[in-house]
Amino acid sequence: MSSRPPPANSRLCVGLLSGTSVDAAEAVLCRVEGTGPEVRVSLLAHVSRPFTPDFTRRVLAANDARSLCELNFALGEHFAQAALEVIARAGLRPEDVDVIGSHGQTVAHLPASLSETPSTLQLGEPSVIAERTGLPVVSDFRTRDVAAGGQGAPLVPYLDWALFRKPGVARALQNIGGIGNVSVVSDRLEDTIAFDTGPGNMVMDGLARRITGGQLQCDLDGTLSRQGRVIPELLAELLAHPFLALPPPRSAGREGFGDALVERLWERHGASRPHDVMATAVAFTVEATARAYERWLLPRFALEAVYVSGGGTRNPVLMERLTARLAPLPVRPLDVLGLPEGAKEAVCFALLANEHLSRTPANVPSATGAKRRVVLGKLTP
Secondary structure, eight states: OOSSOOOTTEEEEEEEEEOTTOOEEEEEEEEEESOGGGOEEEEEEEEEEEOOHHHHHHHHHOOSHHHHHHHHHHHHHHHHHHHHHHHHHTTOOGGGOOEEEEEEEEEEEEOTTTOSSOEEEEESOHHHHHHHHOSOEEEOOHHHHHHTTSOOOOOTHHHHHHHHOOTTOEEEEEEESSEEEEEEEOSOGGGOEEEEEEESSHHHHHHHHHHTTTSOSSOGGGTTGGGOOOOHHHHHHHHTOGGGGOOSSOOOOHHHHSHHHHHHHIIIIITTOHHHHHHHHHHHHHHHHHHHIIIIITTTOOEEEEEEESGGGGOHHHHHHHHHHHTTSOEEEGGGGTSOGGGHHHHHHHHHHHHHHHTOOOOOHHHHOOSSOOOOOEEEO
C-alpha cells in the first residue's frame, strides 16, 4: 500500500453479494473517491468464497418462514466472513474500513409483471455482518426503488455509467450471471437504458446438477453442451416465454427461469437426451440475448461494442455462439476496460454504499421505471 494519505473525500468500502446462481459469496474492497458524476472507484482486493453444494441446495429450496428465517442469519455469517477475508487480503484491518455494502442473496423478486404487490426480498442479515465485523452495513438496495414505482432492478447501470461511459459513444455492458442483463451507457445518466435480457446461466446450472448427479454445478468449460445438439422445437418453445416479449423496464429471476422451468425440461427430455437439452439451454440464452439487442437496442443506439462480464464468460461454448450471433457488433471481455469481470457486481455494492452515505440517489429510473431518483439502501450501524 502507498504511504501517501488518501484524499479527504474518499472512503474504503466493502461490497458483498451472492448472485442468482447461488454459487459463492463475492467480496471486494474498494477505495471510492467523491460521489455522483465525479465518483472514482479503485479495486484493492477481491475474494470469492464458494458455497458448498449442500448450502446452495438449501438456498434454492427455502420456501417457508422457518427456513427463510434461519437462512437469513446463516447467509449473514457467510457474508461477514467474506468481508473479513477481503479486508485481510488487502492487508488492512476492519477498523481501517468505512462501510460495507451488502446486496445479500435474492430469494424472491416479484415486479409488477408477476405480482399485484410488487416486492423483492434479499437475505443475509446485516445485523450479523455488522456484529461480526464491527462495521456499519448498508443493505436492501432494491426495496426503495420498488417503493418508488420501479422494478428494483437492475441496479448495476449506475456503476456502468459511473465507471465505463466514454464521451460521444454508446457502450453495452452485458452481464451473464444466473440472469442476463444489459446496460447501455452514454454521456448522460438519464439516457441510460438497462434491463434483464432473460436467462443467463440459471437454466444451464440446474441442468448441469441433474446431468452429473450434483458433481458439477455448471456447464464447466462447455463440456456438457458440446456433447449435445440443439432441439429446434424445444428452443422455439423456450423462446415463446412471455418474459421475452415484455418491453423494458423489465427484470427477471428464479420465478421465471429457475428450478420449475429446469424441472419441466428434465422431465421431458432429461433421461433420453440430457446433453441435447443442455445445448438447447445454451442456445436459449444466446438467442434471448441477441433478440433483446435486435428489438430494443440496435434500432436506438450505434453501439461501439458489447463488454461482457459474469460467470457466462467462462463458458467457451456460450461465448463463441454469442459472439457469432451478435456479429459484426464486437463482443469483448469487460477486463479490457480495467476491471476484472468477476469483481464487477460486488464493486457495484461498494459504490452504492458510498452513495448511500453521501445521500446521492443511485437508482436509474430510465432502467427501473421508478417515478424518481432515490437514495438506495438501509443503514445498520
